[in-house]
Amino acid sequence: MSRSYALPFLTLPDDVVGFDQWLIGDPGDPLFPISMQLDAWDYARDLQLDAQLDLDFDAAAKALGTTEGEDLRLAIVVNVGTGNGRFARRMEPVFEKVIEAPLTEPMTISLPIDSRDLSGRLMVRLEILLAESLASDNPLAPRVAGSRLWSNSTNLHLEDGGDARFPMEVLSFKQTFHGQRQVDAPWYLHMRPVSPEADFTGSVRLYVNADHEIFAERVSKGDSSTLQAMLGDVMIQMCRAALEDEETWDILKDCEEGSVGCQITSWLELAFPGMSAEDVHGLMTTTPGAFHAALISIADMGDAE
Known part of the structure; x- marks a missing residue:
């Protein structure tokens, strides 16, 4: 069986959201771009996650089908998950900020990760959600608070954290x-x-x-x-x-x-x-x-x- 797939409402294209990648490393040391595996990790090793996010607010409003004068509030949310196995078994919110006006400079997100909260795998999901319900004449505009408009996910394997490499x-x-x-x-x-x-x-x-x-x-x-x-x-x-x-x-x-x-x-x-x-x-x-x-x-x- 085949079926057409279409999103139920307009979302944010990547060129509206200025996000490159997460940086990871030991607290107090220089950070490096995150990848799919962190070597030589152990259960006593704390981690630090940093990122910068920019958002063209006017372009975002246009992309979502809103008109000038409508109130648009967006929530920047980061969820972090951990657990043994192929993907995180538990996801918890660790950062949230509501934006209702253009950013004057890129937003810095800095997240310390305690080693006692880590096990086997670290998943980081960055999302932009609709913070408040939106009234719009555009039938494709998102309306319900909490609607996911953009997301970026990273799944990091912690070497020696309870998983195996690809054969x-x-x-x-x-x-x-x-x-x-x-x-x-x-x-x-x-x-x-x-x-x-x-x-x-x-x-x-x-x-x-x-x-x-x-x-x-x-x-x-x-x-x-x-x-x-x-x-x-x-x-x-x-x-x-x-x-x-x-x-x-x-x-x-x-x-x-x-x-x-x-x-x-x-x-x-x-x-x-x-x-x-x-x-x-x-x-x-x-x-x-x-x-x-x-x-x-x-x-x-x-x-x-």
Whole structure:
């Protein structure tokens, strides 16, 4: 079954919201851009999160279909989650500020994160919500307080925090896959056609072609663009396989930690927050480019040190 997917009201485009990325590090030390994994973390290590957000208020009002003279109040909200597993099990609000006039300078958001509140994974979700109900003649304008107008999510794995890395192996395709179609590919995802409830590490393996020496070296050195392209492709393949089978939609949300379905669910939750599997399927069908780009975006590993 295919269906068209459309948002129920106007939202804020990215060019109206000035947000680059979160910076993370140890309190009192220089911070660095956040990625998908923080190495050498332990349960005694506090963290610091900083970001700057700008907002073109007049452009925001226009994008939301409001007219001059209407009262527009927007809430900037940050929720932080933690917990072992593929994604955060608990989300709590840690920052909120209501904006009702243009910002004279970018807003600074500074969040200390106590180590005792961390475990395995750190998810940070930045949202812009409608702070008060809005009356408008535009049928597509958001009206209900709390409507999500824009969001940005980051899901950070805390190394040694109770999770496992993606199963990956570097080998010669000419020797291993001689005469097969994937012999000249820079990477190859081997995924058994099993149930989403199957063990992830036992069902999935990513092979990197050692015959592509420059590419394999970039992977070994942790080149961020190379890893993002490769892992983004892996996410696309696995998520598409799950979403193309309607019978798996209800199974995904009930899959246990460490399963194929749990990993796919975490990627979908991060790339498409608040959307059901059916809605993501609609997006994948009607605008596959946007679907692919969203998954590639969350595959950003950050710059290697």
